Amino acid sequence: MVLKITNLKARRGGFQLYVERLEVNSVVALVGRNGSGKTTLLDAVAGLIPAEGAVEACGREVSALPPEERKLVYIQATPVDLPMKPRRFLRLVASKWGKGEWEVKEVVERLGIGNLLNSSGLSTGQKQLLNIAAGLLAEPCAFLMDEPTSHLDWFNKRIVNDVVKKIGVPVLYVTHDPFEAFYVGDVICLIEGGRIRGCRENTPADFSEVERIVKSLYL
Ligand SMILES: Nc1ncnc2c1ncn2[C@@H]1O[C@H](COP(=O)(O)OP(=O)(O)OP(=O)(O)O)[C@@H](O)[C@H]1O
Structure with a gap:
């Protein structure tokens, strides 16, 4: 499976995003300074802002479709509130995708969230x-994730990172944390001024090298 982005152009105020070509086959960790266009890129791919160009997911051109028909799951940095108790919510989502209790249980175990199912109040x-x-229950063609672990503690961050590494569909993963980028990413891409400046395979590196590699990406 591949998420293919070609000649994607979008605007946000005076800011212009232009991505000539980006192919996401596995997990692409997208890094870049504040304001470099990471969220704009994800919003444009998801269809949340007007954009020109092509977005292909599951072999289908989706750029003319509304967000809900693109078969993409977008995990934004600030989570949305659940409209009901967690257990009911997950059952409802599962049933929308033709799944049942078994799949809910499996996802709950994978994320270690059994203790949250009956909660009436949830932290961020x-x-x-x-x-x-x-999002996992939806089994989309690709995931767009914008700093999905920024509100998570160290343990949950590691759980989510490990789930992402085994997710099996393309993931475009925005993070500000270089250690996370090198942990989850098969490929690391740098965006600057609304353009992808470069991508590199993430060859296994000793974490002591991470700072040097991040600097080499930015400089
Ligand atoms: N609501 C807005 N109105 C006008 N311009 C905006 C708005 N949001 C963002 N921009 C412009 O778009 C540019 C890209 O913003 P974007 O949110 O995509 O950056 P980012 O890389 O996700 O940043 P961060 O790391 O801070 O989350 C910004 O530099 C800014 O000029």
Whole structure:
């Protein structure tokens, strides 16, 4: 499976995004300074802002489709509130995708969120875990993830990172954390001024090398 982005152009105020070509086959960690266009790129691919160009997912050109028909799951940095208790919510999402209790149980176990199912109030990080669980149940053609672990504690961050590494569909993964980028990413891409400046395979590196590699990406 591949998420293919070609000649994608979008505007945000005076800012212009232009991505000539980006192919996401596995996990692409997208890094870049504040304001470099990471969220704009994800919003444009998801169809949340007007954009020109082509977006292909599951072998289908989706750029003319509304967001809900693109078969993409977008986990945004700030999780959305659940409209009901977690257990009911996950059951509802599962049934929408033709799944049942077994699949809910499996996702709940994978993310270690069994203790949240009957909660009536959730913290921001807990909401994010439920958002991710719902996304996994949807089995999309690709995931767009914008700093999905920014509200998570160290343990949950590692759980989500490990789930992402085994997710089996293309993931475009925005993070500000170089250690996370090198942990989850098969490929690391740098965006600057609304353009992808370069991508490199993530060859296994000792974490002591990460700072040097990040600097080499930026400089
Ligand atoms: N609501 C807005 N109105 C006008 N311009 C905006 C708006 N949001 C972003 N921009 C412009 O778009 C550019 C890209 O913003 P974007 O949110 O995509 O950056 P980012 O790389 O995700 O940043 P961050 O790392 O801070 O989340 C910004 O530099 C800014 O000029």
